[in-house]
Amino acid sequence: MLKVIPIPALRDNYIWCMYDTTTKHCLLVDPGEAKPAIETIEKLQLNPVAILVTHHHWDHSNGVTDLINKYDVEVFACDENKIPGAKIHLKDGDEFLINKLRIKFKAIRVPCHTLDHTAFYTPNLVFTGDTLFTGGCGKFFEGTPTQMFNSLEKLKKLSLETLVYCGHEYTQSNLKFAALVEPKNIDIKNRVAEVDKLRSQQLPTVPASLAIEMKTNPFLRTNIPDVIKSVEDCFNKKFNSEIEVLAALREWKNSI
Secondary structure (H helix, E strand, O other): OEEEEEEEEOOOEEEEEEEEOOOOEEEEEOOOOOHHHHHHHHHHOOEEEEEEOOOOOHHHHOOHHHHHHHOOOEEEEEOOOOOOOEEEEEOOOOEEEEHHHOEEEEEEEOOOOOOOOEEEEEOOEEEEEOOEEOOEEOOOOOOOHHHHHHHHHHHHOOOOOOEEEEOEOOHHHHHHHHHHHOOOOHHHHHHHHHHHHHHHOOOOOOOEEHHHHHHHOHHHOOOOHHHHHHHHHHHOOOOOOHHHHHHHHHHHHHHO
16 A cells, blocks of 8 residues: 655655555655655655655755665656756656556646646646645746646646645645635635644645645636636736736735
């Protein structure tokens, strides 16, 4: 059986560890630092076989060098990525098999937060790095609103049962913004209560299903009349497309 656990790192990052409970083979996603990953590997007596890196930002990749020096692992990253030790360079739509875990992933290019950003999908779960967060989306550091819109549209097409594993514990603050955008949304109110309870117990709020995200994440709801009205009221202007609504949402979120 495959199990996925979060390894807290840095201030609010998650390194994801997927492992076979029988064979103890494992893979790591976005190791921003090596120490907590190694501690978890040793505690659970795991055998790392692969590292997946969603994008080049240091808080998702700084631990790669130490890990590849210590373990015999394959590193999978975007074809444009310069991640240390990456020998498997993926293009959009590429599928690859992690043999020792008997699991196949699909690379989904989702540029904007960074131009090299890649999500890793296998049925029922997706590692989204800093593109799609629970309750939010990443900042547009290197790309355009159009790129982020198209990237989120790709992820929205996955099955609603898909669990979203993002790279940071941002859910609580993201949902505060979501409640500001849609104050009458009961699903957001319920999700806020659930997340607040989890954080009060210092428990992770990630993953969440895409079904929940579609009901509560304003960045996935740019076609919803209440979201559009809220954004237009905030900026005192009309918007002509979902891309414009998305850009305004991100600007609004950045300002608070």
